[in-house]
Amino acid sequence: MEKLLTIAGSDSSGGAGIQADLKTFSALGTYGMSVITAITAQNTQGVFGVQDVEEEIIYKQIEAIFTDIDVDAVKIGMVSKSNTIETIVNALKKFKAKNIVVDPVMVSKSGYHLLKSEAKKSLIEKLIPIAKIVTPNIFEAEVITGIEIKDIKDMEKAAKKIYGLGPQYVLVKGGHLSHEPIDILYNGEKFNYYRAVRIETKNTHGTGCTLSSAIGVYLAKGFSVDKAVEKAKDYITSAISKSFPLGKGVGPVHHFYSWW
Numbered sequence: 001m002e003k004l005l006t007i008a009g010s011d012s013s014g015g016a017g018i019q020a021d022l023k024t025f026s027a028l029g030t031y032g033m034s035v036i037t038a039i040t041a042q043n044t045q046g047v048f049g050v051q052d053v054e055e056e057i058i059y060k061q062i063e064a065i066f067t068d069i070d071v072d073a074v075k076i077g078m079v080s081k082s083n084t085i086e087t088i089v090n091a092l093k094k095f096k097a098k099n100i101v102v103d104p105v106m107v108s109k110s111g112y113h114l115l116k117s118e119a120k121k122s123l124i125e126k127l128i129p130i131a132k133i134v135t136p137n138i139f140e141a142e143v144i145t146g147i148e149i150k151d152i153k154d155m156e157k158a159a160k161k162i163y164g165l166g167p168q169y170v171l172v173k174g175g176h177l178s179h180e181p182i183d184i185l186y187n188g189e190k191f192n193y194y195r196a197v198r199i200e201t202k203n204t205h206g207t208g209c210t211l212s213s214a215i216g217v218y219l220a221k222g223f224s225v226d227k228a229v230e231k232a233k234d235y236i237t238s239a240i241s242k243s244f245p246l247g248k249g250v251g252p253v254h255h256f257y258s259w260w
């Protein structure tokens with residue numbers, strides 16, 4: 001069984017963050033482990049508080065895992081602040097982590113800033129360069145590049161600029177853009193396009209977390225990046241199509257749609 005690690009924030013309502021990542025790892029038949037960077041008090045309507053975890057215990061969590069267990073892939077989500085980013089980057093370099101998927105989480109669907117503004121520079125200059133694949137949504141790609149994104153051409157331009165920061169692949173996700181949720185993968189030479197039909201639902205809490213975790217799973221299973229994204233895109237599209245209402249706000253996708 002492949003062993004996956006998520007380094008991310010906890011979402012108390014279970015739809016995004018660490019909880020979404022571990023559900024994705026389990027649903028896709030892999031063993032999931034977690035390093036928690038921050039605890040959020042969150043539900044389907046909003047984020048009501050965040051407590052960042054101290055760097056020392058973040059490092060110890062990573063050390064405890066890598067000194068004992070072979071990790072096949074690492075997914076990184078909410079990282080909150082620059083000291084946390086530096087701790088993670090130094091530790092992953094030290095332990096020679098492979099198949100690193102960086103989801104550059106900045107703002108929750110409910111509008112809460114999960115990345116402090118002082119951390120943008122570290123995210124861009126330190127975290128993104130160590131990624132095998134980085135998966136910004138439209139807003140994140142705009143913040144990272146300074147390019148305003150209105151269409152697929154702009155997504156391509158942004159993908160090229162982000163590639164210049166050092167990751168091996170860039171996936172710009174179009175979930176927030178037009179009618180068709182098209183995602184664009186760039187490897188420095190060519191673009192691949194991943195299309196799906198838009199599912200009309202408000203219940204999309206955790207879509208980005210789930211997609212990046214699923215990419216990690218398929219990389220851990222030995223698929224090429226192109227194929228891993230294709231399979232992860234199929235998974236998120238099905239999980240969104242079976243998403244369900246929970247609470248009074250934005251409900252979660254169904255990670256276990258093919259199980260029950």
Ligand SMILES: Nc1ncnc2c1ncn2[C@@H]1O[C@H](COP(=O)(O)OP(=O)(O)OP(=O)(O)O)[C@@H](O)[C@H]1O
Pocket residue numbers: 016105108109136137138173174175176181182183196197198199200201204205206207208209211233236237240
């Ligand atoms: N309504 C939808 N129907 C089908 N696919 C969708 C829909 N919304 C998003 N997607 C797809 O879900 C994946 C996640 O994309 P999205 O742009 O929502 O990421 P995100 O904004 O980072 O997510 P999150 O807000 O959870 O962090 C992408 O593959 C995107 O194309």
Ligand SMILES: Cc1ncc(COP(=O)(O)O)c(N)n1
Pocket residue numbers: 008009010011016017018040042077078105107108109110114204205206207208209
């Ligand atoms: C801990 C944590 N990590 C990531 C997200 C982003 O997910 P979404 O954009 O669906 O709110 C979140 N809300 N909470």
